[in-house]
Amino acid sequence: MFGIKNKITLDTSIASGPEALFAKYMHKPQVNYPNVGEKNETYLKKVYMQTWGCQMNVADSERMLGLLGTLNYRPTENLNDADFILLNTCHIREKARHKVVSRLGEIKPLKEANPNIIIAVAGCVAQAESQALAKEVPYIDMIFGPDQIEELPQLIEKIIKKNDLECKTEETYTTHKHKPYVLTKFDNKEQGYSIPIDVIPPYYDENKNEVTRYVNIIKGCNNFCTFCVVPYTRGREKSRPENEIIDEINFLVKKGVKEIILLGQNVNSYGLDLIGAADVHSSNGKLPFADLLHTVSNIPEVERIRFTTSNPHDFTPQLADAFAKLPKVTNSFHLAVQSGSDRILDRMNRQYTRAEYFERVQWIRNVRPEIAFSTDIIVGFPGETDEDFANTLSLVKEMQYAFIYAFKYSIRKGTPATRFKDQVPEDVKDRRLQILLDLQKKETERQNLGEIGKVRDVLILYKNRKDENTWYGRSNEGRLVKVHSPRNIMGLILPVKITAANLTALEGHLA
Structure with a gap:
């Protein structure tokens, strides 16, 4: 009944929910x-x-x-x-x-x-x-x-x-x-992050009819979580000038792109390194990233905006306000939690507590009650006890995520967590990971079945190669939807009544 086009394989995690189907059909990461x-x-x-x-x-x-x-x-x-x-x-x-x-x-x-x-x-x-x-x-x-x-x-x-x-x-x-x-040297501090499209033109295949594209806005990370290699492999945070980002988006929408995904290791920090520079403006008290969301939203041809990834510790009320004021920002949000235990969060250097995570979630749910959350979780981090893991499970139950990306902790050379002596045995990691995935599987299936009978706006992304009357798209909540239509609906956002669902996808017809 359901299917998915294996466009891009991301070999990074074990996922539950719609994204898990990518892994199912993965042969080589490419x-x-x-x-x-x-x-x-x-x-x-x-x-x-x-x-x-x-x-x-x-x-x-x-x-x-x-x-x-x-x-x-x-x-x-x-x-x-x-x-x-x-x-x-x-x-x-x-x-x-x-x-x-x-x-x-x-x-x-x-x-x-x-x-x-x-x-x-x-x-x-x-x-x-x-x-x-x-x-x-x-x-x-x-x-x-x-x-x-x-x-x-x-x-x-x-x-x-x-x-x-x-x-x-x-x-x-x-x-x-x-x-x-x-x-492999990093840029010096004075060298900015610049990708001018007249020098480095965006890659675009005229024959593909792409309707969704990533746009880099910031590179690197300053957070130094103890498990993570990113600050050591991608360097410190550097933001692209806003005018370059807008130029690239304008180029893409003229080619037919409808959905823009603003991309960075920590998009919340966008522009903080450029405050005072002429290329970044900050008006009405907004932080630069919130301001950027408003600017992108003002481009008429942009129909949907997503962004990833966000760190909870610097997620602000101004960003939650963007969800309230900008309908083009999708009704789905990935907010990585990593653990439900304050003790483990502190060891990870995540710079927020469980209570602070829920506070930020509530900011968004106050303005988007039906928003679909997703997250990243690491099980088996050094020193994680049964009680710590139980706290993670209770957080997952309370959050009711649409889907999660779950990882077993693995030692990454050069990161502070490698020095922790209380490493968790592999068999314990395996057991905890399976418990977590089983829990989330039930929640994802419950939510998907709950979509039956509802009408959702779906961006049509591609056609089934074997059936020209079958299309696949994503709802505003980020769920994969199979749609039947005899006409060409590629790239359109259309109301779809959901008639069937399973763990990985929804199915429906044009409303």
Whole structure:
């Protein structure tokens, strides 16, 4: 009865709710981009890109495709056709480097057969473990972190010149004479976060009819949660100038994009590093991010606005006020809690208590009573007792989340939590994770079944490949909805009466 298009696979968590269906159909963590139509451009080279990880990595991959487009590269889904192979990596989960090295091992025969193929590793594994990668996989041509994406054209130019000068053989790789270019330094404090669209055009496939897109607004994180590698792999917070963000959104909506997802590791902090700069304005007492939401909402062609991720400790009443005043902001909100225990929250350095989390939730529910909340939760954090875990379960019951992303804690090298001596045994983590998922499964199913008979506004995202009369979209509450219609409804927001539901999705007909 239900189905889903496997557009992007995010290999970051075990999820319950609609997003869990992505994991069910996951084979390899990758972003598959169809070929850009050649009617407008003459492309001479092909790039195969594989992406692991969070939405930031997906957005970074799109940025790199935009840059590569200026160098006459086009995407290919066929690894064997590629002139350039780029792996954009994630360092959140355990054994992240091993996964990348394994994939590189599969690619090695292609490099041996054609030494001029360029192999690159980008992202957070590249940032955190560049030296180990360079030593373990010497046939990589370049290794660069998230802060060095803009250097990609220069790196490619260096490698092409080097390939023109050298005659590489199998011996070159096995004897480690071949050394990759490594760029993993963070931008200096004075260097801002700038992605001008006239220099780095957004990647957009004219043939895809995309209706929802990520737009980066801030990078890095200043929070230093004790379990998290992000401040060490993506650096400190830096905001993009507002005018660049608006320029990019205007570019995308002219292409037909209807929903904009503002993206950052902590969007609440947007603009705080730029206060006083001409590119960021703050009016009527609003904080910069709340102000940005109002500005984006004023773009007529933008029909929906989402944002991720938010840290509860700096979520403000001004942001809750944006939910009250801006109907374009969707009726769904992801607010990561991580634990329901104050003791564990303190050890995590989350900078809020359980009571403060509920306070922020109430700010939003006061203005959006039916809002659908989702969250992230870590089980088995060092020192977590049965009582601490029980507090997490009670929070989940009280919150009534639409769905959750649940993780087992895993040691991340270089983070403060690795020094805690009271690590939780793996079997205890496994048991607690299953208890949590079982609890949330019941709640998600209860909520989905409760949608039957209601009329929801659904943004139509794509058509079923096997049935031209079946479409898939998302309700304003973030739930996946299967819709039957004989006419072309792609990209429209339409009222849909829900007639059926299960754990992963809803189904309905046009109201």
